[in-house]
Amino acid sequence: MSVQWTGPEGRVRPVVTAPANVLSSIGQEVDPTDPEIVALAADLVSTMRVSPGCVGLAAPQVGVGVQVFCVDVTGHPKAVTTNGTFVLCNAKIIEASRWRPGREGCMSVPDLTGDVKRAARVVVEALLPGTGEPVTITTDAFEARALQHEIDHCGGRLFLDRVAGAHAIYQRKVYL
Amino acid sequence: MQELAITVIGPDRAGIVADITEALAGVGANLTDSTMTRLRGHFAMTLICNGSTVEQAAQALEPTGLVATVRKVEPDNSGGNPGDPYILSVHGVDRLGIVAAVTRVVASAGGNITDLTTRLTGPLYVLVAEVDLPDNAADQLAAQLAVAGSELGVDVTLRRAESEIL
Numbered sequence: 001m002s003v004q005w006t007g008p009e010g011r012v013r014p015v016v017t018a019p020a021n022v023l024s025s026i027g028q029e030v031d032p033t034d035p036e037i038v039a040l041a042a043d044l045v046s047t048m049r050v051s052p053g054c055v056g057l058a059a060p061q062v063g064v065g066v067q068v069f070c071v072d073v074t075g076h077p078k079a080v081t082t083n084g085t086f087v088l089c090n091a092k093i094i095e096a097s098r099w100r101p102g103r104e105g106c107m108s109v110p111d112l113t114g115d116v117k118r119a120a121r122v123v124v125e126a127l128l129p130g131t132g133e134p135v136t137i138t139t140d141a142f143e144a145r146a147l148q149h150e151i152d153h154c155g156g157r158l159f160l161d162r163v164a165g166a167h168a169i170y171q172r173k174v175y176l
Numbered sequence: 177m178q179e180l181a182i183t184v185i186g187p188d189r190a191g192i193v194a195d196i197t198e199a200l201a202g203v204g205a206n207l208t209d210s211t212m213t214r215l216r217g218h219f220a221m222t223l224i225c226n227g228s229t230v231e232q233a234a235q236a237l238e239p240t241g242l243v244a245t246v247r248k249v250e251p252d253n254s255g256g257n258p259g260d261p262y263i264l265s266v267h268g269v270d271r272l273g274i275v276a277a278v279t280r281v282v283a284s285a286g287g288n289i290t291d292l293t294t295r296l297t298g299p300l301y302v303l304v305a306e307v308d309l310p311d312n313a314a315d316q317l318a319a320q321l322a323v324a325g326s327e328l329g330v331d332v333t334l335r336r337a338e339s340e341i342l
Contacts, residue, residue: 053341078340103339113339142340149342159342166213167293170306172339173261 003086003128003135005070010042012050013062017108018158022060027067027154032089032127037068041087041129044070054107056146058153061108067091068129069150071143078142088135091126091151093119102145104159105172113170114163118145180205180225180233181249186242188219195240200225203232213293224249259288259308261337264321268330270301278303278332281324285317286310301330306337 016022030037040059048057048070055076058069072085096119105113122144124137139147149159163169182205184196193212200207205228212221225233230246237244266278275294282289282305292305309317318334325332 055340056342103337105339105341107341113341145340146342167291170261170337170339171290173259173308 001135002084003088003137004084005041005045005087007038007042007045007087007130010039010044010046012047013043015047015051015057015061015107016063017110018160020063020108022063022065023108023153023158024156025060025065026156027058027060027065029090030066030068032129032132037066037089038129040064040066040068041070041089044068044087045072045085048072051107055142056150057107058150060153060156067154069154071146071150073143073146076142080141080143081139082143083137083139086137087129088124088126088137089129091124091147091154093122093148093151094125094136095121095123096148097121098140101164103170104145104149106149106159108153109158109160111172112160113172114159115165115168116159116162117164118148120144122147124151177226177251178229179208179249179251180228180230180246182221182223182225182233182237182244182246184221184223184237184240184242184244185218186240188214188217192219192242193221196221196237196242199236199240200228200233203228203236205233205236259310260314261290261339262287262307262309262314263335263337264303264305264307265333265335266301266303266325266330268301268325268328269299270296271328274301274328274330275303277324277328278321278330279305281320282307282317285313285320287313287317307334 044057048054055073056071059066067090070087073079098120099117100120121140205225208224210223234246288308290306294303321332
């Protein structure tokens with residue numbers, strides 16, 4: 001079954017950067033059929049699309065403390081399985097395996113990157129915005145990493161909360 | 177704002193960081209970037225602070241009994257680090273001059289070392305560094321490092337520090 005986002009065009013919202021309470025608070029679960037949540041989903045996709053190099057964006061990053069995020073890793077060199085552009089509500093990781101280290105950054109922490117271990121294979125359960133249909137996504141490699149990063153945002157966690165050690169954060173070199 | 181560069185080193189013990197940073201906070205010295213680590217039982221701290229004078233910070237650190245230096249530095253307004261980030265790893269039997277020889281090769285290629293750690297454990301010497309390299313410099317540098325490594329009898333690898341923005 002396709003999880004591809006087919007909703008309306010949204011508006012581009014400003015991205016919140018750390019430190020900000022909304023980035024450190026656990027997001028509320030949502031009713032995925034609520035028109036406001038569908039509008040938020042559309043805004044997340046539109047904001048992701050206008051942000052160069054952005055492969056995912058969670059609601060707390062646009063200042064809304066709820067469990068909604070979008071992902072699109074299409075065409076990324078480290079992606080294997082890809083599900084196109086999709087938005088998930090109330091997502092939970094059901095299985096995670098094949099843990100791999102990697103250096104990642106975040107639009108909400110624009111000046112730093114950090115070494116973070118993530119599962120290279122995950123199973124995620126969530127609800128689709130609009131229909132509220134439950135979905136199970138099994139994915140790997142870069143899409144799995146992106147999902148874990150966005151689900152962390154929905155739980156009030158930044159990659160800084162997961163860095164591998166005291167010497168594992170770095171000044172970011174390039175603004176994408 | 178006046179920026180201070182402070183170094184403190186002393187025998188490692190629990191509470192050493194709390195003692196030093198409390199003393200500095202007491203005179204309004206606000207820590208910005210710092211690195212603190214244990215080196216063969218000595219605890220070494222290098223800190224950039226602002227908000228106090230050299231005299232205030234030096235006086236605050238004196239009662240700790242640790243070897244401390246405080247001096248005024250010019251703030252860095254260069255606006256970031258140009259170049260592509262790479263990780264350099266070197267390991268092999270310890271001998272005099274490994275760091276000097278390897279880093280000279282890096283410098284000659286225009287590479288800028290932004291972080292470097294060495295450890296000696298038994299006969300094994302390990303060096304890991306973060307290096308910013310000019311565009312298209314990596315392949316040639318890797319070849320030069322291989323030659324230097326073979327002369328020193330150590331293994332050298334240079335790999336791109338890839339990071340993904342999510």
